[in-house]
Amino acid sequence: MSLKIQIIVAVVLIVALVAIINMVRKEALDIRFALSWLTVGVIVLFLDVFPSVMDWLVHLFGIELPVNMMFFFGFCFTLFLVFGLTIKVSRQSEQLKRLTQEVALLEKSLEDVKNNE
Amino acid sequence: MRKLIIIPAYNEQGGIEKTVQDVQKHAPDFDFVVINDCSTDNTLEICRKNQFPVVNLPVNLGIGGGVQTGYVYAYRNDYDIAVQFDGDGQHNAVYLKDMAEKLTGEHLDMVIGSRYIKKEGFQSTGLRRIGIKYFTWLIRLVTGQKIMDPTSGMRMVNRDVIEFYAKNYPKDYPEPESVVTILKKGKKVREIPVQMNAREEGISSISPKKSVYYMIKVSLAILIAALRR
Numbered sequence: 001m002s003l004k005i006q007i008i009v010a011v012v013l014i015v016a017l018v019a020i021i022n023m024v025r026k027e028a029l030d031i032r033f034a035l036s037w038l039t040v041g042v043i044v045l046f047l048d049v050f051p052s053v054m055d056w057l058v059h060l061f062g063i064e065l066p067v068n069m070m071f072f073f074g075f076c077f078t079l080f081l082v083f084g085l086t087i088k089v090s091r092q093s094e095q096l097k098r099l100t101q102e103v104a105l106l107e108k109s110l111e112d113v114k115n116n117e
Numbered sequence: 118m119r120k121l122i123i124i125p126a127y128n129e130q131g132g133i134e135k136t137v138q139d140v141q142k143h144a145p146d147f148d149f150v151v152i153n154d155c156s157t158d159n160t161l162e163i164c165r166k167n168q169f170p171v172v173n174l175p176v177n178l179g180i181g182g183g184v185q186t187g188y189v190y191a192y193r194n195d196y197d198i199a200v201q202f203d204g205d206g207q208h209n210a211v212y213l214k215d216m217a218e219k220l221t222g223e224h225l226d227m228v229i230g231s232r233y234i235k236k237e238g239f240q241s242t243g244l245r246r247i248g249i250k251y252f253t254w255l256i257r258l259v260t261g262q263k264i265m266d267p268t269s270g271m272r273m274v275n276r277d278v279i280e281f282y283a284k285n286y287p288k289d290y291p292e293p294e295s296v297v298t299i300l301k302k303g304k305k306v307r308e309i310p311v312q313m314n315a316r317e318e319g320i321s322s323i324s325p326k327k328s329v330y331y332m333i334k335v336s337l338a339i340l341i342a343a344l345r346r
Contacts, residue, residue: 097288100176101186104152108172108190 006048013045036084040077120217121196122149123187125180126204130158136204137169143210150190151204154183160204178288185286192276192283200273205316207239208271212311216273219309226278226304227296229264230271230311238312248332252293255336259343260300265308267293278304287338290331294338301345 020037023029047054054066063069122140126133133151140149150170153161155177164171172186184201191199198217202208208230216228232240233249240246252267270292274282278299287294300306 093288096176097178097182097185100174100178101182101189104172104174104186105190105193108150108170 006051009048010045013041013048017041017045036081118198118221119194119196120147120198120200121187121191121194122147122200122202122210122213123184123191124149124151124202124204125154125183125187126151126156126160126164127154127177127180127183128156128158128160129204130156130160130163132206133160133163133169133204134167135206136202136208137167139206139210140202140213144213147200147213148196149202150187152183152187154178154180181286181288181291184291185282188279188282188286191279196279197276198273199279201270203270207313207316209312209314212271212309213273216309219307220273220275223307224305225307226275227299227306228273229266229269229296229306229308230273230313231266231269231308232311232313233265234308234310235312237310239315244328248328251332252335252339255339256293256297256300259339260297262300262306264296264306267296269313271311271313272296290335290338293335294342297339297342298345301342 017038020029020034020041024031024034047057051066054069058064058066058069061069063072122144124133124136124140129136137149137151140147148170150172151160151164153164153171153173155174161171161173172190174183174186178186187201188199198220200213200216202210202213212230216230219225220228232238241249249266249268253264256262256264256267272292281299281302282295285298296306
C-alpha cells in the first residue's frame with residue numbers, strides 16, 4: 001500500500017469520524033446508533049496506520065489479497081448492520097401501532113366522558 | 118351478555134351508512150363501533166354527522182392493526198362477544214344472531230361466517246377461490262381442522278379470544294393466520310353458512326400484484342403459527 005493512499009484513507013476516515021461525532025453532539029444522531037459506525041471507523045483507521053497488522057490478519061485467515069479481506073469484512077459488517085436495523089424497524093412498527101391504537105382509544109373515551117356530562 | 122360489532126373502515130364513505138343501518142336493523146341487541154383507519158375520504162365526517170360511535174386512528178395501520186384496535190376496545194369495555202363486520206356492505210347482519218346463538222349454545226371460541234358451506238350468494242372470483250381452497254388445505258395440514266372459508270372477515274369470538282387478539286393480532290392479511298393461532302391454542306372454531314354480497318363500494322385490499330405477496334406471506338405465517346405452542 002502506497003503512503004499516498006494511506007494518507008488519503010486516513011484523511012477521509014478522520015473527516016467521517018469527526019462528522020459522526022459532530023452529529024451526535026448536535027443530537028442529530030443517536031449515540032447508540034453511532035457506536036457501531038465509530039467502532040468500524042476506528043478499526044479501519046488503525047489498519048490504515050499499521051498496515052503490518054493487516055498483513056498479519058490476512059495471513060491468519062488464509063486470504064490471498066488484503067483487499068479481499070477488506071471487501072469480505074466490509075460486506076459482513078454491512079449485512080450485520082442492515083439486519084440490526086430491520087429488527088429495530090420491526091420493533092418500532094409494533095410500538096407505533098400500539099401508540100396509534102392508544103391515542104385513538106383515549107380520544108374515544110374522552111368523547112364518551114364529554115357526551116355523558 | 119355484552120356484544121360488540123367491530124366495523125373496520127378505510128375509505129368507506131359510500132357504504133358505511135348502509136352497513137350501520139343493516140346492523141341497527143338486524144342486530145339491535147349488539148353495540149357497534151366503527152374503526153376509522155385514517156380514511157382519506159369523508160368516512161369520519163359521515164360517522165360524526167350520524168353520531169356513530171367511532172374510534173379514529175390518527176395513522177393508517179392497515180386491516181390488522183385496525184381490527185385489533187376493536188378487540189382492545191371490546192376487552193377494555195368488558196364485552197363478552199365481539200364480531201368483525203366489514204364496512205363495505207359485503208356482510209349481512211341478519212346472520213349475527215345465529216352466530217351468537219351458535220357461539221354461546223355450543224360453547225365455542227369462534228364462529229366464522231362461511232360462504233362455502235351452502236355455496237350461496239357471492240362466491241368470490243375463480244383464482245381467489247383456488248387460493249382459499251389452498252388455505253383450507255394448508256390449515257388442515259397443520260391443525261387437522263377443516264375451515265371452509267379461512268379468509269372470511271366475518272367472525273365472532275368469545276371473551277377469551279378477544280383478550281388474546283387484543284394482545285396478538287397479525288398486521289396484514291390477518292384472517293387465515295389468526296384462525297391458526299387460536300386453533301393451535303386448542304380453541305374451538307366452527308363455521309356457519311352465510312351469504313355475502315359482491316362489493317358495492319370501495320376496492321379490495323388485495324390487488325393482483327399484491328396477491329403473490331399475500332399467498333407467500335400468509336403461507337409462511339401459517340407455518341410459523343403452527344410451530345408456536
